[in-house]
Amino acid sequence: xxxxNYHKKVEKICKIIEKNKNLITTSRKGHNHRxxxxxxxxxxxxxxxxxxxLSIEKDWIDCEASVSVGQxxxxxxxxxxxxxxxxxxxxxxxxxxxxxxxxxxxxYIHGFxxxxxxxxxxxxxxxxxxxxxxxxxxxxLYYGIGGTYGTMGIITxxxxxxxxxxxxxxxxxxxxxxxxxxxxxxxxxxxxxxxDFIEAxxxxxxxxxxxxxxxxxxxxxxxxLIIKDKSILKQRHMCIYAQxxxxxxxxxxxxxxxxxxxxxxxxxxxYLYTPYKLRxxxxxxxxxxxxxxxxxxxxxxxxxxxxxxxxxIVGDYARDEHVLTTDIGVPLxxxxxxxxxxxxxxxxxxxxxxxxxxxxxxxxxxxxRRKDICEDNMxxxxxxxxxxxxxxxxxxxxxxxxxxxxxxxxxxGFFSTCYFEYNQFWEHFDKNKYDQxxxxxxxxxxxxxxxxxxxxRNDSKKIAKNTLRSKLFTFFGKGYLRQINxxxxxxxx
Ligand SMILES: Cc1cc2nc3c(=O)[nH]c(=O)nc-3n(C[C@H](O)[C@H](O)[C@H](O)COP(=O)(O)OP(=O)(O)OC[C@H]3O[C@@H](n4cnc5c(N)ncnc54)[C@H](O)[C@@H]3O)c2cc1C
Numbered sequence: 001x002x003x004x005n006y007h008k009k010v011e012k013i014c015k016i017i018e019k020n021k022n023l024i025t026t027s028r029k030g031h032n033h034r035x036x037x038x039x040x041x042x043x044x045x046x047x048x049x050x051x052x053x054l055s056i057e058k059d060w061i062d063c064e065a066s067v068s069v070g071q072x073x074x075x076x077x078x079x080x081x082x083x084x085x086x087x088x089x090x091x092x093x094x095x096x097x098x099x100x101x102x103x104x105x106x107x108y109i110h111g112f113x114x115x116x117x118x119x120x121x122x123x124x125x126x127x128x129x130x131x132x133x134x135x136x137x138x139x140x141l142y143y144g145i146g147g148t149y150g151t152m153g154i155i156t157x158x159x160x161x162x163x164x165x166x167x168x169x170x171x172x173x174x175x176x177x178x179x180x181x182x183x184x185x186x187x188x189x190x191x192x193x194x195x196d197f198i199e200a201x202x203x204x205x206x207x208x209x210x211x212x213x214x215x216x217x218x219x220x221x222x223x224x225l226i227i228k229d230k231s232i233l234k235q236r237h238m239c240i241y242a243q244x245x246x247x248x249x250x251x252x253x254x255x256x257x258x259x260x261x262x263x264x265x266x267x268x269x270x271y272l273y274t275p276y277k278l279r280x281x282x283x284x285x286x287x288x289x290x291x292x293x294x295x296x297x298x299x300x301x302x303x304x305x306x307x308x309x310x311x312x313i314v315g316d317y318a319r320d321e322h323v324l325t326t327d328i329g330v331p332l333x334x335x336x337x338x339x340x341x342x343x344x345x346x347x348x349x350x351x352x353x354x355x356x357x358x359x360x361x362x363x364x365x366x367x368x369r370r371k372d373i374c375e376d377n378m379x380x381x382x383x384x385x386x387x388x389x390x391x392x393x394x395x396x397x398x399x400x401x402x403x404x405x406x407x408x409x410x411x412x413g414f415f416s417t418c419y420f421e422y423n424q425f426w427e428h429f430d431k432n433k434y435d436q437x438x439x440x441x442x443x444x445x446x447x448x449x450x451x452x453x454x455x456x457r458n459d460s461k462k463i464a465k466n467t468l469r470s471k472l473f474t475f476f477g478k479g480y481l482r483q484i485n486x487x488x489x490x491x492x493x
Pocket of ligand 1: 026028047065066086087088089091092093094095096097098099100101102103104148149150151153154155156262325415
């Protein structure tokens with residue numbers, strides 16, 4: 001029955017695309033910290049209807065493309081199974097994670113999300129459906145899809161690997177006062193692969209915390225740090241970062257809460273995006289009320305909704321001048337240099353450090369390192385999410401990070417504001433390989449080119465500045481950020 005429904009839904013999408021003469025995009029706003037004005041002029045494919053889990057067996061789960069991480073976790077964890085390398089928030093979708101790029105704190109063992117995909121279906125720009133794309137079937141598309149950000153086709157189904165898990169995790173927080181001590185332990189733990197999950201935080205220049213989580217079978221219920229819902233009043237207790245800031249040594253969580261820990265707090269972004277004090281409720285409320293209802297996908301007054309609302313606003317480039325949301329890829333071996341650069345350019349703290357195995361394959365274009373430059377198979381995602389404390393232009397900061405990552409054989413996350421220069425971008429990535437793949441799978445004239453899609457457009461700033469929403473946000477947002485800045489010292493001791 002579910003597969004029959006799935007086929008009906010896909011047939012509908014195929015028909016729309018077959019008749020279409022325009023460029024095509026998904027209707028989803030998703031996790032994109034950049035201008036999405038281009039969507040207005042394109043044919044939007046309603047992917048939200050692809051929201052059913054189709055089948056689950058011992059070693060795999062098969063889902064329609066808009067099934068969310070939250071849906072999967074709730075289905076698999078009771079069976080003591082989980083999908084490796086899912087991003088750690090509940091509202092990412094499997095189509096977005098495959099078509100974009102995603103990782104989690106067990107990616108250091110399992111690689112990026114796309115590395116754990118068994119097969120998928122995709123509707124091409126001519127309306128044809130290609131079924132069961134896998135390592136053996138259309139392998140060029142299987143390896144090539146990662147990081148193409150919706151420029152190859154509309155993914156409709158994704159089948160993923162399942163691994164064993166337990167219902168609870170113990171989280172250990174290891175605190176360090178010097179980079180050398182931190183780095184030596186961090187790289188050793190990564191090499192030994194003894195932890196089920198690992199990530200780290202740079203709290204301030206000489207303050208580091210490794211966070212490692214391991215499955216536990218038995219636990220005294222009163223020891224678990226539980227969050228019953230996503231109420232904005234409770235999320236602070238849940239936030240991993242609050243544990244770090246308070247220099248805790250360990251705590252226990254239900255696995256589902258661990259795996260979705262950043263949807264409650266948007267990393268520590270709730271200090272940026274959601275209320276901190278009474279006055280902030282006002283600011284957030286005002287900002288929130290300016291957003292047209294149809295753009296808001298959550299229900300109830302929850303953090304996910306605020307997060308989505310904040311996402312909408314961040315598309316205004318004006319905000320980038322106050323708040324940074326950007327990820328730098330760097331080999332583990334050059335982490336020190338990356339952190340020095342971030343400090344020099346932004347003085348933004350805390351920083352998220354998430355390792356991922358790269359699993360190079362020659363048919364990958366945007367989801368792997370340049371092997372000729374970077375020998376290290378362990379890539380670190382340095383996440384910079386917070387208040388910019390320098391006076392350097394956001395554009396210059398991002399361009400410096402982009403060049404730095406490329407020079408290291410890796411790249412900066414495409415979901416955030418990108419200012420790549422055309423030549424530099426295509427010197428790093430293989431344009432010929434990308435163009436050939438697009439031609440072969442009928443994407444060239446039906447889906448936007450990736451460079452065009454992800455890089456900053458010159459007219460963006462003008463559009464953003466001229467809207468009432470943008471002007472009001474800048475006015476209220478500045479006050480809101482000042483408020484957060486004033487409280488920062490209390491948060492990071
Ligand atoms: C605030 C924020 C926090 C983030 N946190 C994390 C994190 O913790 N871990 C992590 O790994 N990543 C993180 N990311 C990056 C995120 O995982 C990727 O951008 C991911 O691709 C988003 O998935 P989504 O389901 O929201 O997809 P969307 O944002 O909707 O889409 C991502 C891209 O994939 C394309 N796409 C979506 N659906 C389809 C489809 N059905 N067919 C074809 N193409 C499609 C879209 O066109 C788009 O270009 C974050 C991003 C932001 C903005």
